[in-house]
Every structure is written in C-alpha cells, then in structure tokens.
Amino acid sequence: MKSNIVEKEGRVRPDGYSKVTGNLKYLTDLTFPNMLYGKVLRSPYPHAKIISINTDKAIKLPGVEAVLTYNDVPGMNRFGIIVADQPVLCEDKVRYIGDAVACVAAHSIQAAENALKLIEVIYEELPIIDSPEQALKPQAFKLHVGGNICHQAMFSEGNIQQAFEQCEAIVEETYEVPRQLHAYMETEGGVVVPENDGAITVYAGTQHGYRDRFQLSRILGLPEKMIRIVSSPMGGSFGGKDELNIQPYAALLALATKRPVKIHNSRTESFKTSIKRHPMKITVKTGTNRTGKILAHQVKIIADKGAYTTLGPAVLDFSIEHAAGPYIIPNIETEGVSVFTNNGVSGEFRGFGGNQITFALESQLDRLAELLQIDPIEIRKINLRKATDKGPLGQRIAPTDGAAQVLNGIQKLYEKTNKQYSNSQWKRYGTGIAIAMHGGGLGFGRLDSAGGRLSLNKEGQIEISFGFEECGQGLLSVIENLVVEEIGCSKEDVKIVIGDTAVVPSSGSITASRGTSVVWQSLQKLKDPFKQKILHHAGKMLHLPEQSLYLGPGGVWCFEKQAGPCLTYKECVEQLIDNTVETSFHFPVTPDAISGGHFLYSFGGVKVDVEVDLLTGKVKVLSIDHVVSAGPVISPHGYRGQIEGGGIMSLGYTLLEEAKMKDAQYVAQNFDSYLIPNIAEVPFETNVYAIEELYEGDSYGPRGVGEIGTIAITPAIVKAVHDAIGCWVSKLPISSEEILEHIESRGMLEWI
Amino acid sequence: MDMKNRVIDNPFTLNEGQTIALKLTINDEQYELQVNPTIKLINLLRDHLNLIGPKVSCGIGRCGACSVFVDGVLVNACLLMAYQVNGKHITTIEGLVGVTIDEVQQAFLKEGGFQCGYCTSGMIMTVKSLLSTNPDPTEADIKEALAGNLCRCTGYGGIIRAIQSLAKSKVAVQE
Ligand code: FES
Numbered sequence: 001m002k003s004n005i006v007e008k009e010g011r012v013r014p015d016g017y018s019k020v021t022g023n024l025k026y027l028t029d030l031t032f033p034n035m036l037y038g039k040v041l042r043s044p045y046p047h048a049k050i051i052s053i054n055t056d057k058a059i060k061l062p063g064v065e066a067v068l069t070y071n072d073v074p075g076m077n078r079f080g081i082i083v084a085d086q087p088v089l090c091e092d093k094v095r096y097i098g099d100a101v102a103c104v105a106a107h108s109i110q111a112a113e114n115a116l117k118l119i120e121v122i123y124e125e126l127p128i129i130d131s132p133e134q135a136l137k138p139q140a141f142k143l144h145v146g147g148n149i150c151h152q153a154m155f156s157e158g159n160i161q162q163a164f165e166q167c168e169a170i171v172e173e174t175y176e177v178p179r180q181l182h183a184y185m186e187t188e189g190g191v192v193v194p195e196n197d198g199a200i201t202v203y204a205g206t207q208h209g210y211r212d213r214f215q216l217s218r219i220l221g222l223p224e225k226m227i228r229i230v231s232s233p234m235g236g237s238f239g240g241k242d243e244l245n246i247q248p249y250a251a252l253l254a255l256a257t258k259r260p261v262k263i264h265n266s267r268t269e270s271f272k273t274s275i276k277r278h279p280m281k282i283t284v285k286t287g288t289n290r291t292g293k294i295l296a297h298q299v300k301i302i303a304d305k306g307a308y309t310t311l312g313p314a315v316l317d318f319s320i321e322h323a324a325g326p327y328i329i330p331n332i333e334t335e336g337v338s339v340f341t342n343n344g345v346s347g348e349f350r351g352f353g354g355n356q357i358t359f360a361l362e363s364q365l366d367r368l369a370e371l372l373q374i375d376p377i378e379i380r381k382i383n384l385r386k387a388t389d390k391g392p393l394g395q396r397i398a399p400t401d402g403a404a405q406v407l408n409g410i411q412k413l414y415e416k417t418n419k420q421y422s423n424s425q426w427k428r429y430g431t432g433i434a435i436a437m438h439g440g441g442l443g444f445g446r447l448d449s450a451g452g453r454l455s456l457n458k459e460g461q462i463e464i465s466f467g468f469e470e471c472g473q474g475l476l477s478v479i480e481n482l483v484v485e486e487i488g489c490s491k492e493d494v495k496i497v498i499g500d501t502a503v504v505p506s507s508g509s510i511t512a513s514r515g516t517s518v519v520w521q522s523l524q525k526l527k528d529p530f531k532q533k534i535l536h537h538a539g540k541m542l543h544l545p546e547q548s549l550y551l552g553p554g555g556v557w558c559f560e561k562q563a564g565p566c567l568t569y570k571e572c573v574e575q576l577i578d579n580t581v582e583t584s585f586h587f588p589v590t591p592d593a594i595s596g597g598h599f600l601y602s603f604g605g606v607k608v609d610v611e612v613d614l615l616t617g618k619v620k621v622l623s624i625d626h627v628v629s630a631g632p633v634i635s636p637h638g639y640r641g642q643i644e645g646g647g648i649m650s651l652g653y654t655l656l657e658e659a660k661m662k663d664a665q666y667v668a669q670n671f672d673s674y675l676i677p678n679i680a681e682v683p684f685e686t687n688v689y690a691i692e693e694l695y696e697g698d699s700y701g702p703r704g705v706g707e708i709g710t711i712a713i714t715p716a717i718v719k720a721v722h723d724a725i726g727c728w729v730s731k732l733p734i735s736s737e738e739i740l741e742h743i744e745s746r747g748m749l750e751w752i
Numbered sequence: 753m754d755m756k757n758r759v760i761d762n763p764f765t766l767n768e769g770q771t772i773a774l775k776l777t778i779n780d781e782q783y784e785l786q787v788n789p790t791i792k793l794i795n796l797l798r799d800h801l802n803l804i805g806p807k808v809s810c811g812i813g814r815c816g817a818c819s820v821f822v823d824g825v826l827v828n829a830c831l832l833m834a835y836q837v838n839g840k841h842i843t844t845i846e847g848l849v850g851v852t853i854d855e856v857q858q859a860f861l862k863e864g865g866f867q868c869g870y871c872t873s874g875m876i877m878t879v880k881s882l883l884s885t886n887p888d889p890t891e892a893d894i895k896e897a898l899a900g901n902l903c904r905c906t907g908y909g910g911i912i913r914a915i916q917s918l919a920k921s922k923v924a925v926q927e
C-alpha cells in the first residue's frame with residue numbers, strides 16, 4: 001500500500017505563487033506610515049506581588065510615545081476564551097513569567113526595549129507552585145480566588161471494581177507527557193491601525209477573528225462594530241494563536257497614541273508568553289480476560305494548566321472523552337483534573353488532549369498484548385468498535401467504519417513490511433503500530449456555529465466567503481476545489497474572501513478539524529439556491545428556459561450550445577440585484593445531551609519502523625505509514641501535507657521536544673536548545689493512504705485532517721522501540737539515558 | 753540599472769546620528785546607502801528596502817528562514833551585520849524570479865513543498881544553492897544541505913519530493 005493521493009496535474013494552491021516567490025505579505029510584514037513599535041514588559045518572576053509600578057523615566061525617554069499599565073485599560077482588564085481570568089496588564093500580582101505588567105510604543109524597537117528597562121516595578125516575590133501535585137496539597141496557597149483546580153471532569157460506565165476482579169491480565173502504568181511548543185515559524189505579531197472615527201483595524205493572526213473582536217471589545221471598552229480584525233494569512237498556528245496574544249497591547253497603544261503600532265514577538269518573547277501543549281500525568285489500569293477483551297479501564301489524568309484557564313477545560317474534557325478511543329470497554333472510569341500552577345500557560349494545541357490520552361491507551365493495549373502473548377493487531381480487533389456503536393461517552397454518533405478501515409489498512413502494511421530491517425551488532429530495529437479516533441467540531445453543549453456566503457460579485461466573480469483563516473493548512477485550496485466542483489465554474493471564476501471581520505460571515509473558529517467540514521456543508525446548503533438565482537436571472541436575460549441552462553466555466557452555458565458560455569458571469573451580474581445567498585447552521589452535534597460529546601469522528605492508523613542505536617541510545621524513525629479515514633480528499637497536497645506534517649510534529653513530541661520548566665522558568669527559549677525535527681531526523685519517505693469511503697448514507701462529507709495525523713504516532717514509536725530492544729517507555733520525550741540504562745541492564749552490548 | 757541613494761535610519765537603535773556608507777548590489781540593483789553600524793542585514797532588507805521575502809523566525813542562525821545569497825553563497829541574514837556585506841552582491845528570494853519563476857519555485861508549487869510558506873523563501877534559496885553545486889543530490893546530500901532550515905508544517909515530505917523531482921529531471925536530461 002503506497003500513497004494513493006495525487007494532486008491533479010498542475011493544480012496549485014491559490015496562495016502558492018505568492019508563497020514561493022516570497023511576495024506574500026504576512027500580517028507581521030505589514031508597515032504603515034507613521035507606525036510605532038510596541039514592546040511588552042513581562043514579569044521576571046513566576047509569582048510575585050506588585051508593590052508599585054513607576055513609568056516616569058520610561059515615558060521621558062526620547063522616541064517613546066506611550067507607556068501603559070493596568071490603569072490605562074479602559075474596559076475589562078482580563079482575557080481568556082472560556083474564563084476571562086488572565087490580566088491584560090497585571091494590577092497587583094503576577095502568576096507566571098509571561099504575565100504582562102506594562103507596554104510601550106516608541107519610534108524604534110530599540111527605544112521601546114530601552115524604555116522597558118526604565119520602567120520601575122517593585123515586586124515582592126512569593127513562593128511558587130511548580131507542579132500540579134504541589135498545587136493539590138491541602139495546605140497549598142491559592143493561585144486564584146476559586147482555588148487551584150481549574151477544571152475537573154469524569155466519565156464512568158459499568159462497575160470497574162467488580163470487573164477488575166474478573167480480569168486475567170492487568171497492566172497499570174503512569175504515563176508522563178511533556179509541555180510542547182507549537183513552534184509556528186511566524187511568531188505572534190501584527191499591526192493595529194487606528195481609523196478616523198475612533199475605530200481600529202487589527203492586523204494579527206488568530207484562529208477566530210470574531211472571537212478576537214469580542215474579547216478586544218471587552219478589553220478596550222469599544223463596541224464590536226468599531227473593531228475590524230484582519231487575521232489571515234498566518235505562518236502557522238496549530239492552535240497556538242487561538243487565544244489572544246499581542247493584540248490587546250498593540251490595540252491599547254494604538255488607541256493611546258493614535259498611530260499604528262506594530263508588535264512582533266521575538267522567538268524568545270514568543271517562547272515565554274505563548275501557550276503550550278498541556279503536560280499530563282496519566283495513570284491507567286487496564287484489565288482483560290484471557291483472550292484480550294478489555295473488561296475494565298481506569299484512568300486518572302492530572303494536567304498542568306499553568307497560570308490561566310484559556311481553553312484548558314475543553315482540552316481536559318477531550319482527553320476524558322477519548323480515554324477509550326475506538327474501543328468498546330464495558331467498565332470504565334475516567335477522571336481528570338486540570339490544575340493551576342505558576343508554570344507557563346497550557347492551552348489549545350493540535351490534537352487537543354487526544355495525543356496525550358491516546359499514547360496512554362495504545363501503550364496499555366501493547367503491554368497487555370505482550371502479557372497475553374497476542375498480536376498487537378489482534379488485541380485491537382477484539383476490542384474495536386463497530387460502525388453503529390455509540391461514541392466513547394455513550395452518545396450517538398454518525399455511523400462510521402473508520403476504526404476497522406484504518407486497522408485493516410495498518411494490518412496489511414504490517415504483515416507486508418514487518419521486519420524489513422535486520423539487526424546488527426550496534427543497531428536494533430523494531431516496528432510499531434497504533435490507531436486513533438478523533439472528534440471533530442467543538443462537541444455537545446458548546447456554541448459551534450458555522451456558515452458561509454456565496455455571491456456573484458460586481459466583477460462577475462463567484463465570491464465565496466468564510467469567517468476562517470489560512471494558517472497554512474490549505475484552507476484556500478479546499479475552498480477553491482469545492483466551489484469548482486460544486487458549482488461547475490472554473491477556478492479563475494472563484495474569488496475567496498476570508499479572514500476579515502469587515503467582510504466575512506461568521507463561520508466559527510478554524511479549529512477542531514472543522515474547517516473542511518464547514519466549507520463542504522455550507523456549499524451543500526448554498527449551491528442550489530445560488531444556481532437557481534443565477535439561472536433564473538440568466539434565463540430572463542437570454543429569453544431561455546432556466547432548465548436549458550447551467551453554470552459552467554466562465555459563465556452560464558446552454559445545454560444546446562457547447563462552444564462556450566452564452567452569458568459570461570460579468571454580463572450576467574450587470575442587472576442582477578439579488579446576488580447573494582448565505583447560510584448559518586450549527587456544526588453537526590450528537591442528539592444526546594452529553595456535554596462535550598462529539599458526533600463526527602475521523603480515524604488514523606500509523607505504522608513506524610525505528611532504529612535504536614545501542615551505543616548512543618538514540619532512536620531514529622526510519623519509516624512512517626499513515627492510513628487515514630476522514631472521508632473524501634478535497635485537496636491532495638493539503639491533505640498529505642497535514643498528515644505528514646502532523647506526523648513529524650508528533651515525532652518531535654515523542655523523541656525531542658520538551659519545553660522544560662525549572663522553578664517555573666523556561667529552560668530553553670529558542671531553537672538552539674528547544675529542538676524541533678529537522679530534515680535529517682525524519683524518514684525520507686512517508687506514505688499516506690487515504691480511505692475516502694464514508695459509511696453508507698453518511699451525509700456529512702469530508703472531515704478535516706488537521707489533527708488526526710498527529711495522534712497515533714507517539715504510541716507507534718514507543719511500541720517500535722519496545723519491539724527493537726524490549727524497553728517500555730512511559731515518559732516522553734524518550735530519553736537516550738533511559739534507553740542506554742535498559743540496554744546495559746539487559747547486557748545487550750556484546751563487549752560489556 | 754537603477755542607482756538608489758538613501759539614508760537609512762535604524763528602528764533598532766537609538767544612535768541615530770551615526771551612519772556609515774554602504775555600496776552594494778541587491779537583486780541586480782545597485783544601492784548606495786547610509787546605514788547605522790548596528791543594523792543587521794536582515795533588518796536592512798526587510799525593514800528598509802521592503803524585501804520581505806526573507807523572514808526572521810529564530811534570529812540566531814538556527815532556522816534558515818532568513819537565508820539569502822551573498823556573492824552566491826548561502827548565508828543566514830540574521831547573523832550578518834549590514835556593514836559586512838559592503839561591496840557585495842545580495843540575492844533574496846525576490847531576485848530569483850526572472851521572466852518566469854525559477855525551476856525550484858516551480859517544483860515547490862508542483863510538489864506541494866510548503867504549507868504556511870513562512871520557511872519557504874529560505875528553503876528555496878537553500879535548495880537552489882544545493883542544486884547549483886550538486887544537481888543530483890543523494891538523500892544524505894539533501895539532509896546535510898537542508899539541516900539548517902526548519903519547517904514546522906510539512907514534515908519535509910513535499911520539500912524532499914520537490915528536490916527529487918528536479919534531481920530526477922536533471923538526470924533524465926543528461927541521459
Ligand atoms: S532567522 Fe536567521 S536563521 Fe532563523
């Protein structure tokens with residue numbers, strides 16, 4: 001089985017040409033006349049009282065136009081997607097080293113930086129809490145008024161105590177996963193431009209323009225209609241730019257100085273202030289009968305929330321939901337707690353809690369398979385969900401064969417290519433497989449509005465608009481390809497409008513693998529009314545019955561006359577008054593009132609081969625094969641890129657990456673000490689096999705693939721390492737020391 | 753050729769009075785500039801000459817987003833001071849396009865060698881540099897040449913395929 005997705009001849013991304021020529025202006029590339037540069041003063045301490053802030057010297061520095069503190073925030077001095085608990089500018093307390101205390105606008109970056117040094121803040125250092133365990137102790141001091149528990153969630157079914165008593169094999173383990181940096185190559189930044197009437201335009205990347213507008217409106221005390229958010233394109237986001245970052249500071253400074261203000265984080269600034277993937281400790285006890293059928297599964301999750309909430313509760317809920325993955329487990333008990341600490345803020349990150357929990361779940365299956373002496377594929381088959389089974393929270397979901405499809409696909413690969421490498425004196429080779437199930441959309445009980453707009457604009461273009469952003473994922477291709485397919489026009493006829501609250505409809509956030517779904521579903525609702533509208537009008541203009549006409553490349557065509565359009569879109573629009581159709585709907589959701597429960601799921605399976613170097617303890621991934629079930633492929637390059645790129649991001653998570661904190665300070669702050677995979681560390685060939693068939697009668701179309709390629713990689717690599725040297729790793733990233741210790745203890749080196 | 757004369761003050765420094773004279777050629781245009789001695793090449797290009805193709809992602813020579821040619825040699829523009837390129841020829845991604853786009857750019861388009869595009873100008877310069885000295889690189893050559901260019905989106909698959917498509921077509925032409 002090789003990659004089965006190939007781009008149609010010559011088809012390139014709409015943003016392709018501008019990207020390969022370097023001409024694309026990212027929002028951090030923008031400059032405006034009279035523009036100032038902004039900088040933000042962040043706390044040097046992870047936990048301290050602010051005794052006083054004196055900005056007198058800073059404001060007197062030549063070139064400095066404004067120095068702002070909490071006193072200058074006109075509206076609510078807080079932000080946060082779920083709970084607004086993060087101060088824009090801290091008043092009396094700082095809770096982590098990224099907390100903002102003041103901000104400056106000046107004529108040069110250097111002047112702004114110098115001004116930061118002249119701001120006199122007197123702090124009184126407080127003791128820190130740098131682990132969730134410490135925060136949960138009864139005597140621990142409270143980081144927030146409500147205590148140190150940010151969120152708790154649980155799910156249970158059956159009776160695990162009784163079930164464990166009947167188990168023949170039980171495995172219990174604690175899995176530890178690190179804090180991961182998104183490492184989008186474009187750090188956060190942009191420009192806020194004051195407009196004539198007291199309004200502002202915010203040019204800064206985000207994953208939901210309308211939500212930024214809402215949050216900024218609260219902070220600035222400015223009506224939403226006076227805030228325009230231009231939020232696309234971005235140099236990567238992966239969840240990391242979902243929450244506000246520099247926008248409030250640039251906006252406050254632009255309003256204070258009445259001049260455009262640009263803030264573009266340096267990598268170090270980005271490192272200290274950006275959200276990260278939640279570090280978690282996951283303790284799992286799983287028991288099966290003699291044949292490998294799981295009877296009981298008990299999961300306890302502790303997540304390090306860092307100082308503030310952002311989307312943390314939803315991430316934990318997602319982990320809880322996916323604790324059983326694509327398996328049917330009759331007795332299950334899952335509980336999780338997300339705990340405030342003085343560490344860096346954890347938040348939304350591609351995979352959204354699915355990566356962590358799937359590593360634990362799939363590893364448990366592999367360990368049980370070893371204990372029971374069954375094949376890793378076999379144990380998964382025994383427990384696998386069927387197409388019409390309920391979802392992992394007992395909720396009804398769109399029927400799907402995805403789990404079986406990807407497992408069968410992986411099985412074929414496994415049987416064909418297992419053991420293609422032979423061990424040598426210093427090297428051992430191993431193969432691992434894993435599968436994953438991943439919910440798309442925000443889940444039951446969450447406002448998940450979707451929608452789009454289609455019109456024939458005055459230039460005679462078929463204009464399609466969504467309130468979405470192009471972060472790099474390939475949204476523009478998806479939109480273009482779908483419009484061409486559904487309307488019948490050519491790609492030259494299509495104009496795509498996204499990422500600007502002044503002109504786009506509300507589509508919800510470009511997160512949760514929902515973009516492709518929303519675009520496809522919107523078009524299903526828009527295409528017929530749109531075609532009818534245009535054809536009705538064209539029929540009148542041409543004095544022909546509507547039924548004899550259709551929309552084609554360049555204009556309206558007659559079935560009779562095939563030489564070219566009888567009416568170009570430009571001609572057609574001239575007397576057309578009512579040229580627009582719009583739709584808004586709720587993202588498909590389970591009918592069962594189970595909070596957070598998803599309805600649409602995608603599935604991914606992975607097979608990897610690794611080499612373990614017995615002398616250095618280094619693990620090298622030699623091949624990755626993905627099998628994905630997420631409905632039809634709309635944009636082959638984009639699909640493949642998302643799966644391959646997601647896979648490598650998780651290869652980094654498994655082998656290299658950890659945003660370590662020591663005493664609540666980041667140890668690494670740039671790519672010299674925080675290593676993400678480079679080209680030398682990745683397998684040269686990756687195969688992506690897409691299973692496009694949806695379950696019979698499925699009317700929800702293609703699912704997004706932004707996340708599914710990231711999930712199953714980790715457990716597959718960990719299993720491959722075990723296959724190579726017999727070592728079960730439970731803590732990421734896999735450490736060479738641990739591998740070497742294992743090699744030594746087993747006497748695997750001949751000369752020792 | 754245009755002769756461009758400009759005095760450049762540096763938004764990255766306070767010492768506005770001090771400047772030094774620079775004469776250099778960028779993408780076949782000659783420039784005579786007065787620049788602050790503390791300005792980096794990348795800031796000169798991006799912030800003053802509006803050549804925004806090269807990007808800054810790490811600022812410390814680890815990611816390659818700022819890659820340009822100085823006298824045909826691939827360098828990280830974030831690690832060079834502007835005065836160090838006095839008298840030299842600089843080529844940025846903007847200078848690769850002639851009548852049509854370069855074959856490396858074409859290959860990236862065709863093979864999907866990018867997603868967000870932020871690493872792309874640096875990648876393309878690096879691939880260009882590799883292929884100009886080694887038209888048919890092996891896996892090891894490619895890995896060595898590109899190890900200093902980070903991409904967070906693609907996992908490098910599309911980039912590798914773009915290079916291989918060029919290497920292969922070169923072999924085909926030679927045969
Ligand atoms: S910005 Fe120059 S190497 Fe990263």
Ligand code: FES
Nearest residue numbers: 867868903904905
């Ligand atoms: S395409 Fe986004 S970093 Fe390479």
